[in-house]
Amino acid sequence: MEPFPPFKSERVSRRRYERERRGRQEAERILEHLSRELYEANAALKAQAASLEETVRHRTEELRAAKVAAETASDAKSAFLAMISHEIRTPLNGVLGMATVLAETELDAVQMDMAEVILTSGNGLLALLNDVLDLSKIEARQMEIEEIGFDLANLMAEQRRIFELRAAEKGLSFRMSGQAGLPSYIQGDPNRLRQVVSNLLSNAMKFTAKGGVHLDVSLDQWLLTVAVTDTGPGVPETKRHKLFKPFSQTDASITRQYGGTGLGLAISRQVCRLMGGDLVFRPARGGGSVFTATMRLSPPNVGAAPVDLGHCPFQKVLGARRWRILVAEDSETNRKVVELLLKPFDLDIRMVFDGAQAVEQHLARPFDLILMDVNMPVMNGLAAASLIRQEEERIGAERVPIIALTANAMTHQVSDYLRQGIDAHVAKPVRREDLARAMALQLCEQTRALMQG
Structure with a gap:
């Protein structure tokens, strides 16, 4: 038998080849189209990522700037409140102090009524000032709660x-x-x-x-x-x-x-x-x-004594002996106020005008207690307290109580004083009872020792 004609096989192979070639071309075309779409999508994604990164960076810078501005405004507010508090408290100390002493003198009914109006108005202004400062402490999350023993x-x-x-x-x-x-x-x-x-x-x-x-x-x-x-x-x-x-x-x-x-x-x-x-x-x-x-509240600490005057009233403490008190105050008005407020107690009071004099006087002959203004010329109260503490440590002397008597009453200011050698703080305007209580608290242990001895 004759073999199959070769030209038919070639025609079949050619058609199969053409179909496969067209299929490959179509697949390549589709692949190229998909690759181009993928490339374009990837490029768009990169552009979006770059844009998002720039937006995030810009927003972060805005937030950082806003945070700095807010912190600056908060610091400015605190500084303003501290300055206003000091500037109001300083003259108010003279007004309330003198009005308190004036009301204790022999006055007729009309004069007594005038003195009481001054005291009432001044105390109202002081209460408002204290409330505004407390509110600012709360807003700044700076109000601190103490944990001490009391009656x-x-x-x-x-x-x-x-x-x-x-x-x-x-x-x-x-x-x-x-x-x-x-x-x-x-x-x-x-x-x-x-x-x-x-x-x-x-x-x-x-x-x-x-x-x-x-x-x-x-x-x-x-x-x-x-x-x-x-x-x-x-x-x-x-x-x-x-x-x-x-x-x-x-x-x-x-x-x-x-x-x-x-x-x-x-x-x-x-x-x-x-x-x-x-x-x-x-x-x-x-x-x-x-x-x-x-x-x-909390249960009492075992073995600790309460920081309270219930069993140690200030009249009893300040009358236990003729205490030697040093007052460092540059304002003549404030010196008069302190002297008149403490006049009912039999105290040996010495006045100096700045911190350098306070250090000199105390080191020459130690006092029982020091009332120290903070803002004074020549040497401020904190520097003076630091020098006194250094000398006490050097010679092994007993620690003299130092009470800051100042118009600075912000929380961070008081905390700073207590870290720098100050034992207690009494804010101006000074009330006789507040000052006497603070002094008595510092002298209470010495009074108990005197009575036991």
């Missing part, structure tokens, strides 16, 4: 005595319950606790025209609860959301009728929360208001 029963008894007198002057009744179960020694911040209780009682007295005020105190598992109930007009439900807002009153007419800035409750609530509690409101039955503050 809780004595602190609440002190508040009862103060507000019993105020209630009697206004013709109101005042009642306190729960005091019998309070411990004489506990850990916490007595100054902030006193601030909250005093604010709640002051508000209750202010807004109560008839009836009375009831203070109830209890301590359970170291949580202190202070409830203040009054028979005043109460707070309408539609106004209660304003109670704890700074510079806010439940009624615009309240400011005109009663005075005040609306800062007290806002500050008190923040203090309570910093102390692990809260401050809440509820209406009292039959009308009136109930403000309940809770604050977390």
Whole structure:
């Protein structure tokens, strides 16, 4: 048989080849198209990534600049408040100090009324200044809560005595319950606790025209609860959301009728929360208001003595002997104020005008206690305190108590003083009782040693 004609096989192979070639060309075309699309998508993605990176970098720079601006503004605000506080407190120290002493002299009824108006107005200005500073500390997260031992029963008894007198002057009744179960020694911040209780009682007295005020105190598992109930007009439900807002009153007419800035409750609530509690409101039955503050306290440290004057009153301490007191103060007015405020106590007081003189006088013949202004010419109070501490360490002498007597009252300023050799701080304007208490706290141990000896 003859073989199959070769030309037919070649035609079949050629057609198969052409189909395969066209298939490869189509596949290459599709692959090239997809590669180009992938390349273009990748290029677009890179462009988007670069744009996003630039946007993020630009936004980061904006945020960094905004952070720096905010920090600068905060620092400027703190510096401004510190400056304003100092500049207001300095002349106010002279006004209140002299008015206090003036009211203790022999005055007729009209003159006494004038002196009391000066004192009331000055104390109102001081309270406003303190509230503004406290609010600024809270906003800057700089308010510090101390943890020291104190006599809780004595602190609440002190508040009862103060507000019993105020209630009697206004013709109101005042009642306190729960005091019998309070411990004489506990850990916490007595100054902030006193601030909250005093604010709640002051508000209750202010807004109560008839009836009375009831203070109830209890301590359970170291949580202190202070409830203040009054028979005043109460707070309408539609106004209660304003109670704890700074510079806010439940009624615009309240400011005109009663005075005040609306800062007290806002500050008190923040203090309570910093102390692990809260401050809440509820209406009292039959009308009136109930403000309940809770604050977390701690059990006393074993073997530690309370930093409190309940068993060591300042009259007793300052009268234990004729203490030698050195006062370093460059202002003549402030020197007169300190001298007159301490006049009721039999003290040996020496005055110097700057820190260099304070160091010289103390090293020549050591004093029992030094009252040191901070801002003074020649040598400031902190430099003087540092030199005194260095000399004490060098010769092994006992540490003399140094109290900063200054118009600088910002938290960071006081903390800085305590790190630089200062033992305590009393802010101007100086009240006699505050100064005497601070001095007595520093001299209390020496007084106990004298009495035991």
